[in-house]
Structure formats: C-alpha cells, structure tokens
Amino acid sequence: MSVLVTNIGELVTNDPALGEGPLGILTDAALVAEEGRVAWVGPSTRAPAADYGLDVAGAAVIPGFVDSHTHLVFAGDRVDEFEARMRGVPYTGGGIVTTVAATRTADDATLRANLARLVIEARRQGTTTIEIKSGYGLTVADEERSLRLAREATPETTFLGAHVVPPEYAGRTEEYVALVTGPMLAAAAPHARWVDVFCERGAFDVDAARTVLRAGLAAGLTPRVHANQLGPGPGVALAVEVGAASADHCTHLSGQDIDALAGSDTVATLLPGAEFSTRSPYPDARRLLDAGVTVALASDANPGSSYTTSMPFCIALAVREMRMTPGEALWAATAGGAAALRRDDVGRLTPGARADLAVLDAPSYRHLAYRPGVPLIRTVLIGGEPL
C-alpha cells in the first residue's frame, strides 16, 4: 500500500540535504509512504501517484516525536503528593515507593490497561516512537513482567531495576545491587534493549551504578543513565565512561561534564516536564547546545514527577524556559530522541526512514511553541498507517 501526503505547507525532514536549514524544510511539498517507509519527498507539483491520498491543505508535517524517556508501567497515581508539593506543604509516604507498592499489587490486566491508555494518549499527541522503562517492580518477577508488558507496546524497553533501593532492602544496597545484576537482570534481559540506573545521592552511588551498567552491558543491553538531576554528581561522567546512549536530566552539570558529553556519542536528554511539575530549576540547554552536545527532549512521563505524555508541551517549555529555539526544540524532540535511542530509521522523514509523521493543525512547526497547551496534532501516521 502507498499513501501520498500532499499540499504540505511546510515539511520538516530533519535532513539538511533535502531542504532548508538544519531541519531540512521543504515548502509546498509532498511525501509518499510505501510499505511503512518514506519512499519519496519533494515538491507537491512533482509528486508521483499512490494508492491513497491525504491532502493536508497547507498544514505543516513533522516527523513523529521520539519520546526516549518514559516510565509508563505502573498502577495508581500520586495526585495528592503533587498537590502537596505545589502547595509547599509536607507530605509523607510519597515518592517512588508509593508507586512501587501499587504496581506490585496490581494484576497484569490493570498494568496493561494503564500502559495502553497512556501509549495511546502519547500517540494522539504525535509520539510515534516511545521508550518505556521498568522500575516500579523492583522484584525479579515484577521487573520481568513490567518489561514483558512494555515490550508489547514498544521495542525500546529499558531495565531500571536500579531505580531506587526498595524498602525491604533498606540499608542493604549491596545486596540489592547483587539481586539487580544477578537474577533480576537475567529475567529482565530477554525483554529489554537498554539498562538504566538512577545515579544520584539517595539512590545509587557511582560504584553501584557502574556495577549495574557493566552487568547490563555483559547481558547484551546498552546503558543509559539518570544523571545529575537533583544535584551535581558523577552520573554524566559515568554515562560517558560506559558509552551510554544517553545521560538523562542533566540539570546540574559542571564544565567537565559538558566537555565530556561534547566529546562523546552520549546524548544529553532534557526532561523539562519534570522541572515544571516539581517546580525545580531547568537545565541549561543553551550551554549544552553551544558546546556542541547532542540534545534530546523527552517527557519523563511518570506518575510522580512529570505526569505528562505531551511532547508539544515539552517543546513549549524548552523554548520558554530553556531558551532553545523552536527549531532546536523540534529537532531535539524528533531526531534528538532518535539519537538517544541510536535509531536512524525514525526522527526524520527521508527516503528509507519509517513513515512516522504528524500533521499539525498549524502552518508551521513553530506553532508548537507559539501556541502552548493547544492540541495541534491533527493526524498521525505510524508506519504509513493512520492512528
């Protein structure tokens, strides 16, 4: 089956060889999808024939978003904790362990339904590739099933057994790390592509984090790291050291961290939804971009610190709060996310890439930042098929 998308007012290809500027923009363009892939892009007037036509009447078309950081396998919510945090009042019993408890007691059907609801919600907002982490199970069986369920939704699954030390291992971090790197990893690895660790004061120190990532590597997984979110620390340096695909958060960076990222293949993934929902300072995206670091934007969708699946919202925050240009923000939310997942078949609309795209209710991608909060995703194609 082939589909011709025509009358595209502004087509973002993310390939500078195909169009104008770093986003490779074509105007008055068309795109042909064939067997799930982009077969052709070019001027509307020269478009070849196809089985089906989709006239978008001057709208902008962008690559589908690549959301490279989510935590969508969980049960329950933490709205009370959110409200207390926003009011600035103390709240006991909150945090990741609340979601761990709810997730462990939920049955598969409950977890699957919640996950499916959120994945559909993300797709409707233009996300066509999504990474999903475990990390609310924290037992061998619960991490295994979290990844098994995540794998039903995406190939980009991440084993995050080292999210926090669960209450039953309080004060016994070494024993918990042995569990994570032993039987838990063995159960998780068949369902995972990536291994991740929360390297932060109060979670896992650099030695524990290194142990987890190396074990993951040995099991065939590629590392990514939750790094430097709450304060300065060794997370980013560790990410670069182990060749992680991405260091995520990057809110508190030293000059050395930035130099290390700039000289590496490790992407800096920024998650401004978390800073928004925790009323925290935003990462310094300009410093990273100006140093030549590859930057991705992702949602960090999770029920505690960033319960949003909206990549357009993250783009609006990136522009308003992190001084990224609308073009840098769109690139980071598409091609940047693809780089953070080491994918060259998504995040761009070039011949051979997957025909994953979003048609906007707007004449330009810049409206994603210019029109914050407005649902501007009109139509989504995934592998050339309408959502």
Place this chain on the structure above:
Amino acid sequence: MSVLVTNIGELVTNDPALGEGPLGILTDAALVAEEGRVAWVGPSTRAPAADYGLDVAGAAVIPGFVDSHTHLVFAGDRVDEFEARMRGVPYTGGGIVTTVAATRTADDATLRANLARLVIEARRQGTTTIEIKSGYGLTVADEERSLRLAREATPETTFLGAHVVPPEYAGRTEEYVALVTGPMLAAAAPHARWVDVFCERGAFDVDAARTVLRAGLAAGLTPRVHANQLGPGPGVALAVEVGAASADHCTHLSGQDIDALAGSDTVATLLPGAEFSTRSPYPDARRLLDAGVTVALASDANPGSSYTTSMPFCIALAVREMRMTPGEALWAATAGGAAALRRDDVGRLTPGARADLAVLDAPSYRHLAYRPGVPLIRTVLIGGEPL
C-alpha cells in the same frame, strides 16, 4: 430533551451548599440536564430517569470553562515576532499594529473562518463561555464589523477601540479618543456588552481611559480594564472607580491596588498565558487571594502575546507559577470567569444553571494541573448538547 450524566467519579458543582469544600464536590454523582439547564444533581444511585444517558465511567465532570478575556477577531499570525522574542533578538515591525494592518485588509469571510476555528478549538478544550474583544480594527467600520462577527460566536463581546492608538493617529491621542468615544462607540455599541481600554504607559493614560470607559457606560456598556500589565499604574484604581466588572492582567500591583480590589466588586483576571509567551514575571495570585480578592483565570488568546486557547494550560501555569492550588485555579477558570462576566448562570453546575460541562479523561479535576499539556477534555456539553 433531557440527558442523564451518570457514574461521575467527581462532580465539581462550585456550590459549597451542594457538596464538599469550596468547589462543592460530589462523588459517585449524577447530573440531569433538561432543556439546556441543569435540572438535578445528586448521588448516582438516586438519579431520576431521562431521555438519554451518558455514562462517564468514573470520570470527573467540571463546569465548562468561562474564558473571560480573548482577542479572537484578527487575521494573520505573529510567529516570527514570537520566535525573535524567544531568541532574545530585536524584531522591528511587530506588535499590535501588525495585526491591525492584517485585520483591516482581511475580508469578512477570512475573519469569520479564523474566529470560528479558534472558538471551536477553545470549545474542544472545555471552554463553554467565551468573551471576545474587538481592538484590531481601530476604525469605525473595522471595529463595528469585528464586534458584529464576534457577536455571531458569543453574547460576551467587548468594544476595545482603545487598544492602542493606530499609526494614522500617532501623536494625536486626543483626536483618536474622540473618535473612539464618538462615532466608533456609536457603531460598536449595538454589538457589544462591554467596553474595555488598555490603560498602560504607551497606550492610554488614566484620563483618556476614564473618558473611554465613561462614554461606554453612557452608551449602556459595562467597563472592564486592561490594567497594570507591564508596570505599576492607575489602571486597577480606575477599574474600581468606574465599577468595572474586571481588571485584567494585574501583574504589577501596589498594596493600595489590592485593597481597592478587595473592597470592590471588581474581579482580578489573571492571564498567565501572556506571561508564559512573553517570558515575563507572573502576577502574585497568592497576595490577591489572601486579601480576599475574587480571582479569575483567562487565556488572553491573541496572536501576539498569548496565542493559546487552552484553559487547562492556564490552570497548570496558575498552579506551577502562581502558587494557586488546583482547586483555586479551577474555581478561577470557571466561577471566577463567570464573576468577571457578571454571570450567575454559568461557571457552576447547580440546578437552574446552564448545562455547560466538560467530562475529563481523568478521575479528578486536579489532573488538569497534575497532567500539564495533556488534552484531558473528553466530552463537552453546551446547553446540554454534545459539542
């Protein structure tokens, strides 16, 4: 025709006599709409019969948003100006006069189509009552037609001939005020309920603003004022002096301004979308609320400083940036907006009020702030009819 909305997990009535807390919340509730009005609210188990049923399966139901401040009659957009502002680079030729020029040259069909698009967009996001201002015509004919077109969409139309002094009157503010209060007002008044003025340094000083508002009053219109947006000034005091329904923006207030508002029937309407999109400091909502001022939230939807129609986005900003509680923000976006429009038939779901409501894709209204950017409006009823 009657409709029974049932299985409401959380029903916000905004009537403390009907339910819990200042929002008058009922759980496991139902609502009956009859001939466009709320006929009954109460426990699901005691709901009377109706012609049609809408089972919302545990979702939250809230009064439709009352967006009491928009500028939706215009042509063109100002995305280049937005991008330049976000980059922090100088941009000449921007501002309101750009939109005035585009609006004057547009034909009625163009203006009507753009307005209809934006009103539909707002309704899909749960806005069921909307105020629309003129102010991009600034000639007798263009203000008249702006209000005529706005009136096709809403009864809440506002004459804002005193938005800025148009270029052809540069240096002749007095003459322009004479035009506004003379033939322009005469042409506008039949299509308007309200009169508004931008009382700010660089726009209209307090004497000019008073002249405009008094003339509007004499023509049967009720005042509202753009006040204290860009700096301290006499706008709020003037609003209280003339008995305005609302002083809008209120970003830079003195203690006297707050006392004046607290002792008056004038609502303080906060427009955080404007601060978001202009990267400006937010109003101090807490100071207003703690002083007992009635606060409304509105979108300020316009192509220059706040091109959003999303009241959920404004609620998320109000909570994150202005430290309103989720409950205060929802009240301000519904009952507060109704107060700012001096309406008692909207902004609440009590017997006799209009059956204007939104069903959320969430179990609680608090998710509007907890899940920023996510389109959570599932179903909208306006006068008991599905959108």
